[in-house]
Amino acid sequence: MRLYRKEGNTVQVLSFPTENIEKGDYLLIEEPKQNKALITQVIDIQFANIPGILEELLRDSTNGSGDEHLNGQDFDPLEVASHITYIQDSRLLICKIRANLDNEKLSPSSAWMPSRSQSIIKRLPTASLLKLIKINYSLPIPLGETKDEAPLNIDATALDGKLNIVTGKKETGKSHLSKLLVLSLVGYGAPIVVLDLNGEYANLGYGADGKKNEYNNRVNVLTPGENFRVTLAQMKLRVMLSILIHALNLPGTSAREFRRIWQFLDERAALTLHELGEAIRNWRCNQHVRDALFSRYYALVNSGFFTDNPSDSVSLEDCFQKIRSGGGALVINLRDTSLVDRQIVVEYVLGKLVDLLTQLKLRAVFLFAEEAHLYLRETYWDDIVTRMRHFGVFTTFVTNQPDTIRENIYRQADNVFLFSFTNEHDLETVSRAAKVDAETVKSIARDLPAHHCLVLGTAMKDFPLVVRVRALNVQTMGQTRLFFTEKD
Amino acid sequence: MIQQTQYTPTPSKYNFPQLDAALPTRFIELSLRSIKNIASQDATLYQPYETITDSIEPSEEITPVFQGQTKLKLNQIPLKPIHEETPVVAVDVSSIKIGETTTGILLAIRGAIVWKKQRHYHYLRIGPFPFHITEENKQEIYQLFRQYSLETPTENNHTASTPSLIHMQTRITTLLERWLQMSVATQSQNSLILLDGSLTAGTSDSPTHIVLQLLETARNQLNTVLAFTKITRLRLHGHRLTDLIENCTPPCLLEMDGYPIAPTNTIQFLGNIYVAKLTHGNCSFRLDVDRKTPRQQAIEAIQRLIANDILAESYPETLRLAHIYSTFTANEVIAIQRLLAQTHGIKTVTRPNIRRLLFGPFGKGPEGG
Numbered sequence: 077m078r079l080y081r082k083e084g085n086t087v088q089v090l091s092f093p094t095e096n097i098e099k100g101d102y103l104l105i106e107e108p109k110q111n112k113a114l115i116t117q118v119i120d121i122q123f124a125n126i127p128g129i130l131e132e133l134l135r136d137s138t139n140g141s142g143d144e145h146l147n148g149q150d151f152d153p154l155e156v157a158s159h160i161t162y163i164q165d166s167r168l169l170i171c172k173i174r175a176n177l178d179n180e181k182l183s184p185s186s187a188w189m190p191s192r193s194q195s196i197i198k199r200l201p202t203a204s205l206l207k208l209i210k211i212n213y214s215l216p217i218p219l220g221e222t223k224d225e226a227p228l229n230i231d232a233t234a235l236d237g238k239l240n241i242v243t244g245k246k247e248t249g250k251s252h253l254s255k256l257l258v259l260s261l262v263g264y265g266a267p268i269v270v271l272d273l274n275g276e277y278a279n280l281g282y283g284a285d286g287k288k289n290e291y292n293n294r295v296n297v298l299t300p301g302e303n304f305r306v307t308l309a310q311m312k313l314r315v316m317l318s319i320l321i322h323a324l325n326l327p328g329t330s331a332r333e334f335r336r337i338w339q340f341l342d343e344r345a346a347l348t349l350h351e352l353g354e355a356i357r358n359w360r361c362n363q364h365v366r367d368a369l370f371s372r373y374y375a376l377v378n379s380g381f382f383t384d385n386p387s388d389s390v391s392l393e394d395c396f397q398k399i400r401s402g403g404g405a406l407v408i409n410l411r412d413t414s415l416v417d418r419q420i421v422v423e424y425v426l427g428k429l430v431d432l433l434t435q436l437k438l439r440a441v442f443l444f445a446e447e448a449h450l451y452l453r454e455t456y457w458d459d460i461v462t463r464m465r466h467f468g469v470f471t472t473f474v475t476n477q478p479d480t481i482r483e484n485i486y487r488q489a490d491n492v493f494l495f496s497f498t499n500e501h502d503l504e505t506v507s508r509a510a511k512v513d514a515e516t517v518k519s520i521a522r523d524l525p526a527h528h529c530l531v532l533g534t535a536m537k538d539f540p541l542v543v544r545v546r547a548l549n550v551q552t553m554g555q556t557r558l559f560f561t562e563k564d
Numbered sequence: 565m566i567q568q569t570q571y572t573p574t575p576s577k578y579n580f581p582q583l584d585a586a587l588p589t590r591f592i593e594l595s596l597r598s599i600k601n602i603a604s605q606d607a608t609l610y611q612p613y614e615t616i617t618d619s620i621e622p623s624e625e626i627t628p629v630f631q632g633q634t635k636l637k638l639n640q641i642p643l644k645p646i647h648e649e650t651p652v653v654a655v656d657v658s659s660i661k662i663g664e665t666t667t668g669i670l671l672a673i674r675g676a677i678v679w680k681k682q683r684h685y686h687y688l689r690i691g692p693f694p695f696h697i698t699e700e701n702k703q704e705i706y707q708l709f710r711q712y713s714l715e716t717p718t719e720n721n722h723t724a725s726t727p728s729l730i731h732m733q734t735r736i737t738t739l740l741e742r743w744l745q746m747s748v749a750t751q752s753q754n755s756l757i758l759l760d761g762s763l764t765a766g767t768s769d770s771p772t773h774i775v776l777q778l779l780e781t782a783r784n785q786l787n788t789v790l791a792f793t794k795i796t797r798l799r800l801h802g803h804r805l806t807d808l809i810e811n812c813t814p815p816c817l818l819e820m821d822g823y824p825i826a827p828t829n830t831i832q833f834l835g836n837i838y839v840a841k842l843t844h845g846n847c848s849f850r851l852d853v854d855r856k857t858p859r860q861q862a863i864e865a866i867q868r869l870i871a872n873d874i875l876a877e878s879y880p881e882t883l884r885l886a887h888i889y890s891t892f893t894a895n896e897v898i899a900i901q902r903l904l905a906q907t908h909g910i911k912t913v914t915r916p917n918i919r920r921l922l923f924g925p926f927g928k929g930p931e932g933g
């Protein structure tokens with residue numbers, strides 16, 4: 077490999093066919109005499125611009141292509157042809173400078189200009205890179221293997237207090253990685269809440285063979301309307317108003333009347349669905365307001381999420397209490413739940429979570445939100461990444477529609493786990509992540525195979541690395557149900 | 565012997581003319597020996613400043629002088645394709661200067677034979693062969709080429725007949741071309757042999773007896789030699805003869821008669837000279853047909869060519885392919901330089917450009933120009 081060009085933080089390296097370099101690989105451009113080096117990452121591979129290549133390809137276009145009208149042979153005893161092929165196949169590696177290494181000290185500068193003639197370029201194995209960047213592995217989470225078969229871990233502390241995004245197109249392994257992170261965090265005693273849109277996390281407590289696994293007693297699946305119901309008495313007015321206003325679009329005037337009704341019932345310790353219905357019926361108010369309140373009331377009743385029987389209800393406080401000490405995952409299974417019901421449940425859970433955190437009943441919680449745009453109201457996005465983060469809600473968004481996450485969230489994301497994307501628009505959206513340059517994201521993410529993930533951000537100390545996510549011994553639930561399945 | 569190489573001639577998969585195996589073997593030996601010569605010196609190759617050209621400049625065309633001729637006749641001959649299967653063979657050779665050394669020049673040479681038979685084109689490329697030519701070995705190299713181009717070197721004029729170093733590229737290229745042409749003429753039968761250039765003989769590149777022997781061999785094998793000159797200076801009373809054919813409906817020939825076949829004591833036109841416009845388009849070419857071929861047979865040969873080969877802008881595809889397959893690309897030059905570096909440790913460096921050094925941005929043109 078030879079250094080060809082340097083422009084800003086981009087370096088172009090000439091590479092030959094025998095040097096098997098791939099996108100995502102790290103190269104060390106060093107000058108041993110100066111004890112300096114650049115750590116660069118290959119983000120794109122192009123054919124080198126060889127003079128006369130077009131003429132050669134045109135001339136040789138018939139060779140070996142089965143053209144029956146033109147064929148021939150070469151008497152080339154000195155085997156110049158092999159050298160021609162070698163040069164034809166020479167490649168230009170487009171690399172981004174990730175760090176400058178000066179006397180074994182890393183700095184993010186890209187100002188140093190290595191010599192074209194004196195510099196030595198070699199591939200930097202992942203193990204050596206990780207040694208150089210000195211990631212602290214006090215709580216390692218094994219993610220999988222890199223292309224050079226080096227194990228790649230991130231540290232659980234890199235997710236602590238951080239905003240993370242797991243994104244990629246369908247069936248590339250997002251949920252799988254998300255489950256891996258959930259279980260690893262649970263393993264380290266972290267409390268997790270999973271907003272599980274498709275019921276994919278319901279069997280996290282079971283191994284692939286269907287038997288209970290080591291996490292079984294620490295995974296609690298709550299299905300609204302089934303084993304997850306609450307009484308009105310468990311709720312705070314603020315949470316209920318959020319549900320009515322944001323999930324059920326209750327107008328302001330009606331909300332004011334509802335507040336009075338709620339306070340009236342609360343004073344009498346009669347906060348039940350039945351009493352609420354009666355109160356609305358008998359409340360002295362405008363008929364339109366009554367109608368509005370009734371329609372929301374029936375929405376609450378029909379959701380099946382509320383009950384008047386305390387023995388049927390679940391206390392989230394108790395659930396969190398269980399996972400507070402040893403760690404565990406509270407999976408809110410939103411599968412088969414309508415949009416409105418989902419919003420009601422999520423409003424309730426997040427409201428309760430903030431209550432518990434503000435009362436310091438819970439130290440912090442890791443929230444995993446799958447396709448959050450399908451249940452999270454507009455105002456919650458900023459809330460989650462700013463206010464709730466300070467309370468101790470550390471969110472990981474998991475989505476295959478990157479444009480549903482706002483740009484400011486990408487900018488504030490501490491870690492991005494990026495799977496393959498082919499759609500230009502999606503790549504453009506993801507490239508706004510502040511942790512890496514847009515070219516790296518666009519170029520590498522486009523060519524990622526399934527189950528390979530580009531890890532960007534704090535977890536890798538801003539050295540993007542491609543990892544093949546390891547398999548998990550849990551029962552798969554995220555698979556699409558097919559019509560044309562093979563019959564046994 | 566410094567290096568004995570054992571190369572077998574290319575097996576003929578496509579019924580190519582069988583080449584005399586001795587020459588390629590000697591070529592390779594001489595090529596390797598001459599390169600080893602650089603390696604034993606300072607092993608540095610200076611990149612030439614000249615633009616990389618695919619072939620050497622053709623030597624100045626010798627044309628008949630018509631001015632003042634009263635007997636000169638111009639006949640238009642309309643042509644009709646003769647659709648009878650006739651093989652068409654074309655030969656072309658290219659050479660290129662790879663670089664300069666402290667003692668000489670390094671050339672690469674390659675030939676191509678393209679053969680059209682039964683609607684299929686086949687090619688055979690010979691080379692490239694790099695040669696390091698110095699004052700010391702130029703005679704040996706030249707004599708080898710002459711020997712295999714059917715020129716018999718005389719015992720006492722070796723040194724005298726060896727061209728200067730700067731002309732060696734042209735001469736060696738011509739000699740290899742003649743050898744390939746002779747191989748084709750010997751081994752083809754009832755074929756049309758297309759050559760690049762004219763049938764003018766008596767120059768240092770084309771001795772009369774060599775061209776005569778080539779034409780005779782071709783005739784004995786019932787072949788017809790047709791030589792196309794891409795750029796001609798043929799003029800009559802100052803007018804380009806290729807312009808006079810513009811009014812003819814192609815395919816047609818403009819036949820000239822009445823010009824002296826030996827304009828000087830040494831130069832001879834061994835072909836009848838025509839201007840050929842074989843297709844619609846802008847181009848017409850000087851076409852020389854072996855003078856000893858009967859007129860009708862010559863015209864029929866051209867009519868067969870029209871029917872048996874693809875013609876674009878009046879130029880036969882077989883000859884076009886021969887040119888393309890022999891031509892060097894810039895990448896091939898780099899490949900040869902790499903071969904030399906890898907096998908003989910010869911490093912290619914860019915020599916300081918004197919013109920640039922002296923004149924800065926005004927120092928244009930090639931180093932040697």
